[in-house]
Amino acid sequence: MITIGQLADYAGVTTKTIRHYHERGLLAEPERDSSGYRRYTAQDAIDLVKIRTLATAGVPLARVKDLLDADPETLAAALAEIDRELRERIGELRRTRGQLAQIQRGERLFVSADVADYLDRLRELGISERHIRLERDGWILLQTASPEDAAEWIAEKLTLIADPEFRAICLDHDAAYDWSPDDPRLRTLADRVRDWHAGRPPPSAPRHPALAQFVARSQAGVSSPAWDQLVELLRT
Numbered sequence: 001m002i003t004i005g006q007l008a009d010y011a012g013v014t015t016k017t018i019r020h021y022h023e024r025g026l027l028a029e030p031e032r033d034s035s036g037y038r039r040y041t042a043q044d045a046i047d048l049v050k051i052r053t054l055a056t057a058g059v060p061l062a063r064v065k066d067l068l069d070a071d072p073e074t075l076a077a078a079l080a081e082i083d084r085e086l087r088e089r090i091g092e093l094r095r096t097r098g099q100l101a102q103i104q105r106g107e108r109l110f111v112s113a114d115v116a117d118y119l120d121r122l123r124e125l126g127i128s129e130r131h132i133r134l135e136r137d138g139w140i141l142l143q144t145a146s147p148e149d150a151a152e153w154i155a156e157k158l159t160l161i162a163d164p165e166f167r168a169i170c171l172d173h174d175a176a177y178d179w180s181p182d183d184p185r186l187r188t189l190a191d192r193v194r195d196w197h198a199g200r201p202p203p204s205a206p207r208h209p210a211l212a213q214f215v216a217r218s219q220a221g222v223s224s225p226a227w228d229q230l231v232e233l234l235r236t
Helices: 004-011 015-023 042-056 061-068 072-104 113-125 129-145 147-160 164-176 185-198 209-218 225-235
Strands: none
Touching (some): 004 015, 004 042, 042 061, 113 129, 129 147, 164 225, 185 225
16 A cells, blocks of 8 residues: 555656546545555556556546546547547647748738738838738738639739839829828829829729729728828829
8 A cells, every 4th residue: 555645656647646636536536544644556556557648648538537447449449539639639730830920921821922922012112011001901801702803903913013103103102191182292193193094904893893892991091181182183
């Protein structure tokens, strides 16, 4: 007969672990002797080693009790099922790690690689993060609701970004956010935008016009007096 401390040393666990196993009903808790100590038998030590081995192998404690005295066939089947569950969890953890890695790379978690490349090109031009966030949020909505439209439009954008005049207009439009609505540069910018569009084929019509309007409305709150004035100049 041995004490709980001796049992813990023998099995390579802590006395706290043994008490936890008592609470879970995995290991029988012996009565105290006349000296007030609980005395454990060799069978208790054998059972504890079995419990520790199963738990260390990844068997949930809720299933350990049923497997302690299982026949070899039942034990093998149960362990195969637990192994399958563990492999599924490992797969989920790997996917989570992949998502974390994408988050570290910025918006590539939320948009396609083509959109992320386009946003990176805007950064290289010197476009403000305010403007890039606005673009990104629009693409998130568009790609979720209409992947076909998003794929077609981003292909056009990637072509346009190679045009020096398009890049210059993007930079000036971004800078115009902070201009006064009476700034004469706004009319010049509006004329440049009209001239640039006049020399190009019309953009692809959206497959879902209501969606395009929804995306536009979602961005309506991100403006400035100068941008609003520029819109009015382009309309007239």
